[in-house]
Amino acid sequence: MRQTVEKFGYVEYGASILEPTELYKAKTGEEIINEQTYSFKDRGDRDVTLRPEMTPTVARMIAHKKRELSFPLRWYSIPNLFRYEKPQKGRLREHWQLNVDLFGIENLNAEIEIITIASEIMEAFGAKDTDFEIRINSRKNLQQIIESKIKKTEFYTKAIKLLDKKDKMSEEDFTKLWSEISDESPDFEQNQPQNIKELIEKLNKQDINNVIYDPILARGFDYYTDIVFEIYDTNKENPRALFGGGRYNDLLDIFGAEKVPAIGFGMGDVTIGDFLKTRNLIPEYKPTATLYIAHAEGTDFETINNIAKKIRDIGVNTIVDITDKKVSDQIKRASKENVLYSLTIGEKEIQSGIFSLKNMQTGEMKELQEKELFNELRSI
């Protein structure tokens, strides 16, 4: 995730996990804070919350420093987030989430860049474009349609939340709940809004072809202002959005800054982890150490540590076995550590200056003089 977003020049930022509870009230405009947060009073009698999402935090940060910053800004972070809800498939009380945001661009190039990044992260994980699809909608357009259908203006938020959950409920349940807020049919199929059409065309030209228009796509958060998107697994047995985002041009206003156009997405580790597991795409564990140095009985550790230092200094991560175990047990341990090479050092090696480097995968041994040893290690 890091590699892909940095390819696009995004810069990492950080923030405290502890936020004033007010931050989330301000955002939603509601007086009651979401029941699902970890909120408490600190010893200074302040209402504080463990952040449940990152967008309000980054919006606040940028609003407060707006005059010192120069736009556009490309920022990313991989924070941990807390929600107090029943742990279930795809939702844990604590999870980590990549957040990628672009501030200061009003035009559609921003949507293209952000969706391209989302798509390239999927590809970097090894997903093929038949494994996932990118659903796009205009929240603005959806709003107009909803407003033309609902019985009362106050039902708007209810309607958005219902549409957001449509995929997770039965057709029957949906129809029943919909009839409570609208007398009209829940039919949203319309002509594609102009910006959606243009966006899809341009993404296609950049070889991103798994994009579709989804007229009921809503996304839960209140702050989206126009284009929203979600990445879906094409496996129909997993009908949940993997992750998503959208444009939120008005969020910085709340913090007293002038308008700053903004767009971004969040990608949680649990949902994407589940997706990668079912597709067998979880990256392989890469051991930290490359070389393991074992020692013959009674060998002077100062000499071994000094050799190890020289090897580490040429960039080879090295474990020195400092136990009192037999050489054979030390080598067993080396293989448990998954190192690529091992080296056994005793008085004989120190006196002769000839070392035997063992390739732990093939079992091959190479007899090398100190200089050759270093050349060999440098070439790893």
Place this chain on the structure above:
Amino acid sequence: MRQTVEKFGYVEYGASILEPTELYKAKTGEEIINEQTYSFKDRGDRDVTLRPEMTPTVARMIAHKKRELSFPLRWYSIPNLFRYEKPQKGRLREHWQLNVDLFGIENLNAEIEIITIASEIMEAFGAKDTDFEIRINSRKNLQQIIESKIKKTEFYTKAIKLLDKKDKMSEEDFTKLWSEISDESPDFEQNQPQNIKELIEKLNKQDINNVIYDPILARGFDYYTDIVFEIYDTNKENPRALFGGGRYNDLLDIFGAEKVPAIGFGMGDVTIGDFLKTRNLIPEYKPTATLYIAHAEGTDFETINNIAKKIRDIGVNTIVDITDKKVSDQIKRASKENVLYSLTIGEKEIQSGIFSLKNMQTGEMKELQEKELFNELRSI
């Protein structure tokens, strides 16, 4: 920090910041939890605490998985920690701390490895061995001396805490407080304990010469069992320990596991940051992007994005300017981003296939065909 500890084969671990409050009661054996923590009840009526240090967490983790793990274990983490105390120089309510721990080694090689790592991190930051000194003591030995001096056994913890703060108070204040718990002089100078002598000798042989025996060095935490060490700034105007650690062989017992010998240290970002600032050693900010692509008015973004993709794919982090600004303003922005190179693409470049790459530091321009451009970029 990461690079240095990984050179020694240490593996990164993570843990939730939220811990059962009990974890800290268990460790100290006291019934009241430290007044300085962020502790609260969650919505499930559990007493939880934002971790004030990492050692109890890692000890608990290892104790719970002891049978599945094979020792020795070399683990590190860079967690954020919370303490509710008055923010002051060197102490913030939230800070980040490198934690390096070695589990399963009883012998003195473990002390050597851990202190070597601490010293090498300082050197990796650019500190010379005259900039800092490593003070070492045996907590076991100190305990014997204290016990021979104090009026009542219960004063032991008080004495340790007082010694730990000695450097931060006047001689007078110290003498007064000491006289409350002891009738004897606060003189701890004695023969060096054997293990301290051996440790210092061996470190010297590995060219770590800034190590001294400090007979009153205590370290605040209760869980240390023998050797403790602290790194001090040699600048006498900064008489605080920069960081430190020690051996804590008994900590895992609390969690029901058999004894596991353990040693480690923690290095906080605030104190070390202050040290680096005064020594002018703060690492330079490295921009994420290497290349900035500007566009002539009216140029087709699809073409530019496709070129950018190819450049990113060879490993060059690239920002594409997607604003509607003039070329000169785009280049100004490139220089603000601190990129090394910029490239302006317009119809002319697309038609001719000749690109001019600008070195943003020297101002030098190179006219290159597409293939040459990629070779040039690959060589960065």
